[in-house]
Amino acid sequence: MKALYALYPDGSSAQQAVDGLRAAGIADRDMTVLSAQPMEDYEFGDMDKGTWMWWCACAGGLVGISVGVWLTWLTETSWPINVGGLPIVAWWPNLIIIFELTMLGAILATFTTLVVTASLGRSGTNLYDPEVSDGKILVGVENPRDEVAMAIERALRTRPDAQVKTIE
Amino acid sequence: MSRPTAHRITNDLLRPLLHTSWRFYLLVAVLGSIVLAGLVSWAIQMTLGFGISGIRWPIYWGVYLTSFVFWIGISHAGTLISAILRLVNAGWRRPVTRCAEVITVFALMIGAMFPIIHLGRPWLAFFLFPFPNDRLLWPNVRSPLVWDFFAINTYLIGSVLFLFLPMIPDLAVVRDRTTGLRRRLYGALALGWRGTPKQWHRLETAMQIMAIAIVPVAVSVHTIVAFDFSMVPVPMWQSTIFGPYFVAGAIFSGIAGLIIAMAVLRRFLHLEAYLHPVHFQNLGKLLLVMALLWGYFVFNERLVTYYGNEPTEMAVFWQTQRGSFAPLYWTMVVCNFLVPLVLMGIRRFRTITGCVIASSAVLLGMWLERFLIIVPSLGHKYLPYTFGTYRPQPVEIVIASATFAAMILFYVLFAKFVPIISIWELKASAHPSPRLILPALEEHPLGELHL
Numbered sequence: 001m002k003a004l005y006a007l008y009p010d011g012s013s014a015q016q017a018v019d020g021l022r023a024a025g026i027a028d029r030d031m032t033v034l035s036a037q038p039m040e041d042y043e044f045g046d047m048d049k050g051t052w053m054w055w056c057a058c059a060g061g062l063v064g065i066s067v068g069v070w071l072t073w074l075t076e077t078s079w080p081i082n083v084g085g086l087p088i089v090a091w092w093p094n095l096i097i098i099f100e101l102t103m104l105g106a107i108l109a110t111f112t113t114l115v116v117t118a119s120l121g122r123s124g125t126n127l128y129d130p131e132v133s134d135g136k137i138l139v140g141v142e143n144p145r146d147e148v149a150m151a152i153e154r155a156l157r158t159r160p161d162a163q164v165k166t167i168e
Numbered sequence: 169m170s171r172p173t174a175h176r177i178t179n180d181l182l183r184p185l186l187h188t189s190w191r192f193y194l195l196v197a198v199l200g201s202i203v204l205a206g207l208v209s210w211a212i213q214m215t216l217g218f219g220i221s222g223i224r225w226p227i228y229w230g231v232y233l234t235s236f237v238f239w240i241g242i243s244h245a246g247t248l249i250s251a252i253l254r255l256v257n258a259g260w261r262r263p264v265t266r267c268a269e270v271i272t273v274f275a276l277m278i279g280a281m282f283p284i285i286h287l288g289r290p291w292l293a294f295f296l297f298p299f300p301n302d303r304l305l306w307p308n309v310r311s312p313l314v315w316d317f318f319a320i321n322t323y324l325i326g327s328v329l330f331l332f333l334p335m336i337p338d339l340a341v342v343r344d345r346t347t348g349l350r351r352r353l354y355g356a357l358a359l360g361w362r363g364t365p366k367q368w369h370r371l372e373t374a375m376q377i378m379a380i381a382i383v384p385v386a387v388s389v390h391t392i393v394a395f396d397f398s399m400v401p402v403p404m405w406q407s408t409i410f411g412p413y414f415v416a417g418a419i420f421s422g423i424a425g426l427i428i429a430m431a432v433l434r435r436f437l438h439l440e441a442y443l444h445p446v447h448f449q450n451l452g453k454l455l456l457v458m459a460l461l462w463g464y465f466v467f468n469e470r471l472v473t474y475y476g477n478e479p480t481e482m483a484v485f486w487q488t489q490r491g492s493f494a495p496l497y498w499t500m501v502v503c504n505f506l507v508p509l510v511l512m513g514i515r516r517f518r519t520i521t522g523c524v525i526a527s528s529a530v531l532l533g534m535w536l537e538r539f540l541i542i543v544p545s546l547g548h549k550y551l552p553y554t555f556g557t558y559r560p561q562p563v564e565i566v567i568a569s570a571t572f573a574a575m576i577l578f579y580v581l582f583a584k585f586v587p588i589i590s591i592w593e594l595k596a597s598a599h600p601s602p603r604l605i606l607p608a609l610e611e612h613p614l615g616e617l618h619l
Contacts, residue, residue, distance in 0.1 A: 032364070033364060034362050034363045034364060035363050035365075035368070036174070036337070036341070036363055036592060036595060037368075037592050037595045037596040038368040038369075038592075039365065039368070040368070040369070044365065045365050045368070046365070047364075047366065048364075048365060048366035049369050051369065051370060051373055053370065053374060053377065054373070054377065057377045057381070071298060072309045074306070075298065075300075075306035075307070075309050076306075076309065078300070078304055078305075078306060079303075079304060079305050079306065086310070090310050093309065093310045093315070094309060094310075096315045096319070096388070096392065097309055097315065097318050099384075099388060100318040100385070100388065101318065101322075103322055103326070103384065103385045104321075104322045104325060104326070107322075107325065107329060107378060107381050107382075110374050110378060110381070111329050111333070111374065113370075113374070114333070114370050114373075114374040115359070117366075117370055118367040118370040118371065119360070119366075119367075120336070120359035120360060120361065123360075126360075127362075128362050130344035130345075132344075133178070133340060133344040133345070134174065134175055134178060135174035135175060
C-alpha cells in the first residue's frame, strides 16, 4: 500500500488539512482521517455519519420476539401437561422469556451491525500510525494517483505543525 | 482542577499494564489460594454428597442462594448505573463507567455459579437449558428458575458486550504500546480499530442503543430473581412489592460495591488524578437516596404484614423482630439505613473514607437482608411439620468466602490486563472540542444546578 499522510496536534489543523484536500479535488471517500477520540464537533468528524444501526437493532428485536414466541409455544405444546387447570400455553409467564429474547436479539443485532459497518475484524493493510493513539490526528490519502500527489502534499503541509509522512 | 494532557492520561492508565510489582503476584497468590480452597470444598461436597452442607429439609435454600441473590444484586452496580449515566450524559461518569461495568460481568458470573453449586450434581445443570430430553420433554417455561436462566444469560451477554465495546479503542492503544505476543493478542482483541470518524460514530450509536436496551434488562433480571421467591406460597414471600424491592436493594448494594472498588483502585493504582473526591461524593449521594428507598420498602413490607396479622406470617415477622433472628435483623437495619444515613447525610462525613465505611456496612447489611428473607421463612412455613432450623456448615462458608476472593481476583487480573478507566473517554473530556456544552464534560457535584 502506498500512502501520503500527515499528523496534526489538534482538530482545527486537521480540519484545515481536510478542507485543503477537498480543494485539491480529493473526495471524502478517498481520504483517511484517524483520531484517538471522537471528533464530532469538527466538520470532518461528521463523515459517514448515516447509519441503519437503529433499524438493525429493531429488526434484531423482532427476530428475538419471533424466537421467543416460537420457543415458548413449542415447549408448552410439544408435551402438554395440565398443571392445576392453568392454560397449556400461558402467555403471562411466556412474556418474560419473550421479553428477554427480544432484548437479546436487539443487543446482538447492534453488535453485529457495529462489527460489519465499522469494518472491524477485517484483515488487510490499512493506513495507520501508532502516534494516533498518543493523541495525534492523521489525515491522508491511500494509494494516491501520481498526478495529484503534489497537490495532496501541498494541502497536507498548509499548517507548519504538520508532520508529513509517506509510505512507499 | 488542572486537566492532565492526553499523553499523561495514556501513560498513567497504561502503567498498571506495563509494570508489575511483587505485590501483584503476592495478592494473586493469596486470592488464588482462597479460590482453590473453595474449589476443593466444592469437590468434597460433590464427592461426599450435599449432606455435608447445612441445607436440609425444610430449609433447602441457605448460604448458597443468599449469595446468589447477593451477587446478582452487586451486578447491578455496573451496567445499569453506567447505562443511566451514559444516557443522561453525566460528565462525571467517564472515570467511573468501566470500573462499574467490570463488576457487573464478574458478579454475574459468580452469582450464576451458585445455583449450579446448589444443584449438588452440577453436571445436570443443562436440565435448565431450552433443550428437550430423550422423550422430547422441554424445561417448563412457566417456572421462575427457567426465567432466571434466560434473564441472567441475556444480562450477562449484554453486559459483556457493553463492557467490551468501549474497550475496543483502548485495546488499540495498548496494541500500539506493546510488542511481540502481547501486541498480537491486543491487536486481535482491538479488531483492527483505527479510529476513523465512521468507527467512532458507529461505536457511539451502538453504545446508545445498548444503554437503552440494557436498563430494562437489568431491571428485569432482579425482578425475576424476586419472582423466585414471590411466586411460591411461603410466609412473607408472596408479595407484590418484592420485584421493585429487590431491584432497589440490588442497585443499593451495587453502588456500595462500586464505591469500594473505586477506592481500592484509586489507592493501589495511584489513580488520584482521575478518581476525584467528587466522584465519591456523587456516588455517596446516590447511596443515601437508595438507603432511604430501601428503608421505605422495608417499612412497607413490615407494615402491611403487621396489619394483615396472618398467624403464619406474624410468626416469621416476630422471629426477625425479637426472636432468634433479631440480632441479625437489627444489624441489617443499622448497616443499611442508619450508617449510610448518618455518614452520607452529613456533608462533613461524605469523604472517601466515609463513603467506604458506609459502603462496607451496606454490603454486610444487604447480604444479611437476603439471608433474612430466605431462612426464617423457610424454617417456619404453614404447618408445624415444616418447621426447622438451619446452621451453615464449614463447606458452605468456605465456598461463599471463596467467591468473594474470586471476585477480587478477577477484578485485579482485569485491571492488570485492560485499562480500568476508559482512556478515550477521559481524553474526550480532558480535551473537548470547543463547541461542546460544558456541563456534559465537567465533573460537577450531583444536586448543583448548571443552567
